[in-house]
Amino acid sequence: MAHAATHDHHDEHHGAPSNFFTRWFMSTNHKDIGTLYLIFSLTAFFVGGSFAMVIRAELFKPGLQLVQPYFFNEMTTMHALVMIFGAIMPAFVGLGNWMIPLMIGAPDMALPRMNNLSFWILPFAFALMLSTLFMPGGGPAGGWTMYPPLSLQSGSLAYVVFAIHLMGISSIMGAINIIATILNMRAPGMDLLKMPVFVWSWLITAFLLIAVMPVLAGAVTMLLTDKYFGTSFFNAAGGGDPVLYQHIFWFFGHPEVYIMILPAFGIISEIVPTFARKPIFGYKAMVFAIAAIAFLSFIVWAHHMFAVGLPLGAEIFFMYATMLISVPTGIKVFNWVSTMWGGSMTFETPMLFAIAFIILFTIGGFSGLMLALVPADFQYHDTYFVVAHFHYVLVTGAAFAIMGATYYWLPKWTGHMYSEFWGKVHFWNSVVWVNVLFFPQHFLGLAGMPRRIPDYNVAFADFNMVSSIGGFLFGASQLIFLGVVIHCAFFSRKKAADRVWEGARGLEWTVPSPAPHHTFALPPVIHDDELAHGHVED
Amino acid sequence: MTSGGIRIKAWAAAACALWAGSAWANPQPGQLNMTHGVTEWSPEPFFLNNVALGVCTVIGVLVFGAMFVAMFRFRKSRGAVAEKWSHNTTLEVVWTTIPVIILIVLAWMSTGGLVSFADTTGSQMTIKVTGYQWKWRYDYVDYQGKAIDKVGFVSKLDEQSNDTRQLGSGLDPHAVKVGDENTYLLNVDKPLVVPIDTKIRFVITADDVIHSWWVPALGWKIDAIPGIVNAAWTNIKVPGTYRGQCAELCGQDHGFMPIVVKALPKAEFAQWLAQQEAAGKAPPATPATPAAPTPAPASTATAPTATAPAAAQAAPVATTSGKQG
Numbered sequence: 001m002a003h004a005a006t007h008d009h010h011d012e013h014h015g016a017p018s019n020f021f022t023r024w025f026m027s028t029n030h031k032d033i034g035t036l037y038l039i040f041s042l043t044a045f046f047v048g049g050s051f052a053m054v055i056r057a058e059l060f061k062p063g064l065q066l067v068q069p070y071f072f073n074e075m076t077t078m079h080a081l082v083m084i085f086g087a088i089m090p091a092f093v094g095l096g097n098w099m100i101p102l103m104i105g106a107p108d109m110a111l112p113r114m115n116n117l118s119f120w121i122l123p124f125a126f127a128l129m130l131s132t133l134f135m136p137g138g139g140p141a142g143g144w145t146m147y148p149p150l151s152l153q154s155g156s157l158a159y160v161v162f163a164i165h166l167m168g169i170s171s172i173m174g175a176i177n178i179i180a181t182i183l184n185m186r187a188p189g190m191d192l193l194k195m196p197v198f199v200w201s202w203l204i205t206a207f208l209l210i211a212v213m214p215v216l217a218g219a220v221t222m223l224l225t226d227k228y229f230g231t232s233f234f235n236a237a238g239g240g241d242p243v244l245y246q247h248i249f250w251f252f253g254h255p256e257v258y259i260m261i262l263p264a265f266g267i268i269s270e271i272v273p274t275f276a277r278k279p280i281f282g283y284k285a286m287v288f289a290i291a292a293i294a295f296l297s298f299i300v301w302a303h304h305m306f307a308v309g310l311p312l313g314a315e316i317f318f319m320y321a322t323m324l325i326s327v328p329t330g331i332k333v334f335n336w337v338s339t340m341w342g343g344s345m346t347f348e349t350p351m352l353f354a355i356a357f358i359i360l361f362t363i364g365g366f367s368g369l370m371l372a373l374v375p376a377d378f379q380y381h382d383t384y385f386v387v388a389h390f391h392y393v394l395v396t397g398a399a400f401a402i403m404g405a406t407y408y409w410l411p412k413w414t415g416h417m418y419s420e421f422w423g424k425v426h427f428w429n430s431v432v433w434v435n436v437l438f439f440p441q442h443f444l445g446l447a448g449m450p451r452r453i454p455d456y457n458v459a460f461a462d463f464n465m466v467s468s469i470g471g472f473l474f475g476a477s478q479l480i481f482l483g484v485v486i487h488c489a490f491f492s493r494k495k496a497a498d499r500v501w502e503g504a505r506g507l508e509w510t511v512p513s514p515a516p517h518h519t520f521a522l523p524p525v526i527h528d529d530e531l532a533h534g535h536v537e538d
Numbered sequence: 539m540t541s542g543g544i545r546i547k548a549w550a551a552a553a554c555a556l557w558a559g560s561a562w563a564n565p566q567p568g569q570l571n572m573t574h575g576v577t578e579w580s581p582e583p584f585f586l587n588n589v590a591l592g593v594c595t596v597i598g599v600l601v602f603g604a605m606f607v608a609m610f611r612f613r614k615s616r617g618a619v620a621e622k623w624s625h626n627t628t629l630e631v632v633w634t635t636i637p638v639i640i641l642i643v644l645a646w647m648s649t650g651g652l653v654s655f656a657d658t659t660g661s662q663m664t665i666k667v668t669g670y671q672w673k674w675r676y677d678y679v680d681y682q683g684k685a686i687d688k689v690g691f692v693s694k695l696d697e698q699s700n701d702t703r704q705l706g707s708g709l710d711p712h713a714v715k716v717g718d719e720n721t722y723l724l725n726v727d728k729p730l731v732v733p734i735d736t737k738i739r740f741v742i743t744a745d746d747v748i749h750s751w752w753v754p755a756l757g758w759k760i761d762a763i764p765g766i767v768n769a770a771w772t773n774i775k776v777p778g779t780y781r782g783q784c785a786e787l788c789g790q791d792h793g794f795m796p797i798v799v800k801a802l803p804k805a806e807f808a809q810w811l812a813q814q815e816a817a818g819k820a821p822p823a824t825p826a827t828p829a830a831p832t833p834a835p836a837s838t839a840t841a842p843t844a845t846a847p848a849a850a851q852a853a854p855v856a857t858t859s860g861k862q863g
Contacts, residue, residue, distance in 0.1 A: 062711040062722065064703055070790040143787050149764060150747040150788060236765015242748060243763065277614070279624040307750060307785070308761045309768035312656040316649060323641045327634060334633045337604050342621035344614040355609070359602055366594035373644065375651035376586040378758035379572050382750060382785040446587075447569035448754040450785045453793030455703055458712050458720045459565035533624075 016517040025120070028112035029517060030097045035413070036119050037094025038406070042482070044086030044126065045399075049475050051079035056437075056471035062458050072454035073141035074133060080144035081160075084260070085167050086126055088394065091402045092263040093118075093174050096202045099409065100178065102508035102515065103196045105187025105524045110180035111173075118174040125166035132156035143452060145253070146220065148234040148245050152227045161220045168213040175209035178202055187507075189526035193287070194534050196506055197280060200287045201266025204294045208255045208262070211298075216252040219245060243308055250301035258297040261393065262290055264361075264401030265332060268354050270506075271408050272336055273532060275351035276343030277503035282335040283533045289328035289335075296325045306374050307381045315374050322372040326365060333362055348501070349423035353404030356431045357397060364392030367442065382452075385445025391438045396431075403430070403481060410488050411496035415514030418488035426484060429477035436470030505532040563755050564724060564781045573754050576780065576801070578773040580757030582651035589647065593640060655758065658771045661739035665730070666690075669742075669749030669762035669784070672791035676730045679741070681811065688818035689811065695794050696725040703794060724781040729798035733807035734774045742768045747789060753782030753799055761786055774801040 016032070017023040027033050054075045058066045067075070097115065101108055109115045132139035137155035140146065151157060182203045186195070222245070225231040232238025234245045273280045280286060302310060302318040310318075336358050345351070367389035371377050380386060403426075411417050440463035449460045456464065496513040510530065511519045528534025562573045574584045612618040664679040670692075677690035699722050702709040714722035732738055742751055744762040752759030759782075760770045774780075782797040802810065 063707070063709075064705045066705075068705055068790070069793065073787070073790060073792075141790075147748055147787075153747070153789065236763075242765065276612070277620040278622075282625050282630055284625070285630050307759050309763070309766065312653065315652055315656075319648060319652070320645055323645055326641065327637050330637050331630065331634060333601060334629075337601060337608065338626075338629070339624075340605060340608040341612065342623070343608070343612045344618045344620040345609065345612055346614050347609075355605070359605065362598065362601065366598065369594060369644075370587065370590040373586045373590055373648045375648055375655060375758075376583045376590065378655070378760075379583045379587070379754060381759060382752075443568075443570050446572040447565045448573070448782070449565070450752070450783050450793070452787040453783075455711075455723060455793055457565060457722050457724050459567045459569065462568055 027116050028108070030101050030108045030112070030115065031413070031515060031517065033109075033115050033119050034094045034096075034098030037090045037097060037122075040119070040122055041087050041091035041094060041402075042485070044082050044090065046478070046482075047130070048079050048082035048087055049478065051075045051082065052471060053475055055079060056468040058454050059456070059464050060468040061465065062456055062461050064455050067454070069454045070138065070141055073143075073452065074139045076452055077140045077143055078130070078133065081129065081140075082126075083394075084144065084256075085164075086122070088260050088398050088402070089171065090122060092202075092205075092260070092398075093171075095267070095402070095405050095409070096174075096178060096263065098413065099508060100181060100199055100202060101185070102511065102519060103199050103506055104182065104185065104190050105507050105520050105526065106181060106185035107518065107520045109177050110185055111177045114173050115177055118170045118177070121166050121170040125163045125170070128159055128166070129163035132159050135159075145249060146223060147249075148223060148226060148242055151223060152234075157227055158224060161224045164220050165217055168217050171209050172213050175206035175213075178206040179210075182206075187520065187523040187526055189528075190507075193284070194526075194528070194531055196266075196532055197269035197283070197286055197290075198263070198266035201262045201269075201290050204290050205259050205262045208259050208294055208297065212252040212255045212259075215248060216256075219248040219252065222248070243305070246305050246308060247302070250304045251298075253304060254301040255294075255297045257390075257393075258293060260398050261361075262294065264357070264398045265290060267401045267405045267408075268336060268357055270532070271350045271354040271404055272339050272358075274408075274501050274503040274505070275348060275354070276340050276345050278339055278343040279505075279533055280335070281338035282331075285331055286335055289331045292328040293325060296321065296328070300325060303372060303377075306377045319372060319374045323369065326369050326372075329365055333358060333365075348407075349418075349420060349427055350404045350408035350501075352424065352427045352431075353400045353407065356427070357400045357404065360396030360400070360431075360435075361393055364389055364397055367392065380445060382450055383445035384441040384449045384451060387451055388438050388441035388445060391441070395438070396434055400430070406481075406485065408501075409508075410485065411500040412508060412511075412513050412515055414489045414492070415496055415512075416488050416492035417494040417496050417500075418484050418492065422480060422484045422487075426477060426480040429480065430474060433470045433474035433477055437467055437474050438470070440464075440467045440470075505530065507531070563778050564719065565754075575757045576755045576774055576776040576778065577757055578775060579651070579655060579771075580755065582654070583757050586644075586648055586651065590644060593644070655770070658739045658769045661737045661771055663733070663736050663738045665732070665738060665740050667740055667742045667751050667762065669744035669746075669751065669788070669795075671746050671789050672784075672795040674726075674730075674749075674751070674784075674795065674797060678811070678814075681733075686811070686815065689814040691728050693726045693728045693730065693798070695723070695791075695796060696721070696727055699723050699725055700794070721781070723794065724783070724796050724798070726796055726798045729779070729800040731800045731802060731807065731810050732774065733804045734777050734801050735804065737771055737773045739769060739771045742770065748786050749784050749788045749795070750786035751782070751797060752785040753780050753797055755780035755782075756799070759785045774799075777801050777803055 023032065054067065058072055097109065135156050139156055140154050140160045142151035142154060182199060222233040226233050226235060232240040234240050234242045269280050269286055300318060300322045302314060303322040306315060367385065371380055371386065371389060407418060407423055444460055444463050447460065449456055498512050499509045500513060507524060510524065562569065572584055572587050574581055663681045666677040666679055668675040673692050673694035675690065675692045678686040680686055698714050701707060702711055702714055702722065711722040712720060714720060716725060742760055742762045743766060744764045746764060749762040750759050751762055756772045758770060760768050778801055780799045784792055784795045
């Protein structure tokens with residue numbers, strides 16, 4: 001028999017395991033595993049961030065002051081690998097783990113033990129990857145994209161490839177879990193077109209992950225066999241082609257960047273309606289746009305390769321296809337703004353991050369559109385213009401969405417309100433310094449500064465200094481975030497209500513704060529007007 | 539910080555020139571926009587960049603403007619009451635169609651430039667560019683229908699830049715100059731010398747890893763890939779010295795293998811070429827010395843111009859000795 005969600009108190013009689021090792025290393029609980037992913041992700045964020053600090057410190061002034069060029073290349077390579085595979089992706093998985101079962105009225109993920117394995121692979125994979133920095137010959141220094149032949153010159157290639165395989169397996173298993181959960185375990189009455197947009201965004205992202213992580217695995221395995229087993233996939237002298245690697249890598253790589261942004265779109269679509277006290281505008285269009293973006297993401301990969309010497313027809317096709325992606329993305333931005341318009345808005349920290357996302361991610365989208373125009377890209381490619389573009393979409397895009405989501409759901413997870421004052425201090429520092437850090441990089445790229453160089457001509461000095469100052473202050477501001485999270489989890493005395501935010505709708509707000517270790521042991525009764533979009537004509 | 543007065547003038551000049559299409563030969567301090575370039579084709583990326591930027595600025599003003607108006611008008615603290623509507627199909631169609639139309643216009647504007655870039659036919663000159671870790675090699679193949687024999691040389695980072703860039707050298711990058719122009723990391727010992735008003739076809743490859751040959755003033759870059767020969771072309775309209783850099787990560791000295799193109803009027807170029815060909819026909823005094831993987835200072839300034847291709851292709855393996863290059 002289904003019971004109303006708010007009366008499910010007998011959920012609580014199975015509490016969390018009392019043994020620390022059992023609870024945290026043998027977990028089968030989506031909330032605890034979600035927490036593990038989030039803690040891992042925050043740690044990786046600071047590790048990757050410290051590599052960025054080395055980069056910005058060296059680039060503070062022209063001349064080489066701090067590190068050798070080879071080590072600098074290790075830093076840029078590891079910064080990207082750690083941020084992409086250790087910070088952004090696990091954060092979204094953690095948020096998905098925590099919230100998807102709650103949002104659909106499921107007791108847990110479909111495959112709870114595989115869920116635990118998916119997480120625990122990651123610390124081992126990362127330890128392996130980071131350990132290469134301490135090996136003789138150092139860590140990988142050919143960029144996170146690992147183009148051969150350069151990447152084959154690294155002595156630590158095998159370790160990095162193995163680490164990537166492990167991370168890929170973790171992602172694939174996680175994606176399987178998410179699809180199985182969403183398709184099979186929704187409570188009765190939770191139709192697909194009544195699900196929160198965040199759940200839709202993860203459903204679609206999971207398909208992308210399953211489609212492309214194996215492609216990455218194939219690409220890096222071919223690197224391994226080329227280096228150690230005498231194959232010539234990417235060696236022209238043996239009949240192969242270095243460009244083949246790029247095609248395979250970017251066939252993974254482009255959907256990968258959408259994997260890193262689609263859940264962010266879902267998060268913004270949860271936060272803005274809550275703080276505008278108005279349903280998301282154009283729910284069906286929003287879902288359809290996410291699906292369209294995911295589909296298009298498979299046919300644009302060679303826009304990362306416009307300078308490689310592609311045939312004319314290929315360049316034209318990929319240019320047109322790439323430009324097309326801005327259409328569904330633009331639709332989403334217009335719909336978010338239309339959600340704000342006519343609402344009754346308040347500007348708590350999650351909403352501040354969501355608004356900053358909409359503005360700054362859109363700026364990243366603008367530079368993306370400029371990059372799509374091939375003749376112009378011949379000047380932008382491999383310059384700081386590209387660096388500016390992807391940091392806008394990944395930092396002020398994905399990372400801001402993750403921070404907004406953390407502020408949004410932290411009271412549900414911990415049962416306490418975070419300090420709104422310090423949340424706002426974190427927000428305002430982040431948004432100001434991130435722009436000081438990355439906006440000048442557009443100018444550097446336009447002026448001719450290439451990527452991945454430890455030193456530069458004095459013409460580039462001023463904007464590099466400004467950017468580095470922004471970097472140091474942005475990095476320091478993230479310590480505020482750490483403080484807010486720790487304070488909220490362990491020290492805050494302000495109790496959070498079940499419905500933490502006045503305008504919040506959805507099943508996750510019908511359970512207590514903190515959410516009990518087990519929720520929805522019995523499926524909830526779903527009332528359409530309790531949902532964020534229970535009325536499907538919208 | 540550096541001297542204030544000159545910097546302020548440079549900033550002002552850069553700001554004024556943002557939209558005026560200055561053909562900066564080389565990067566300017568405080569430069570905000572891409573160069574208009576000095577070739578027949580280089581205005582193409584400059585134009586597209588400006589049009590796209592303009593379109594994006596307009597869209598941004600509209601969208602962000604709407605957001606700021608909304609944040610002011612529809613605040614709960616101002617007594618706003620939330621509307622109940624949540625969809626409008628007509629609006630969705632409108633704001634799908636208008637962007638598609640804008641994109642079609644941009645695509646139409648971009649396609650012409652792409653097609654013209656791909657057409658290397660009708661060239662009066664061919665130059666072969668080969669990327670190495672960490673220098674370039676230029677070989678002159680033919681000019682005005684005549685094959686050129688044995689004019690080729692390696693072009694690497696100039697000695698003053700190389701000394702200055704060593705970790706903890708204590709030398710000041712601002713002191714590396716040619717005349718008034720700072721050329722730190724943007725100068726080489728032997729520039730590529732070419733004629734103006736000549737369609738020059740480049741055939742570009744590499745010997746070891748992927749590099750990329752880029753001179754912003756020419757308007758394009760193209761990857762130098764071992765085992766592949768890429769082709770590109772240029773037709774430089776303005777005599778001058780144009781500086782660029784390698785644009786594909788190629789190892790530790792990726793940032794230290796610049797490109798310098800010296801464009802001369804045709805008569806002067808013909809003279810220069812004749813001198814090179816004559817020097818090439820004289821018996822070489824010593825075999826070309828490949829860059830040795832020892833901590834000796836680079837001294838290719840005195841190496842003979844004509845180098846046997848085989849010797850010059852002995853690219854050194856990555857060294858991690860104290861002094862780089």
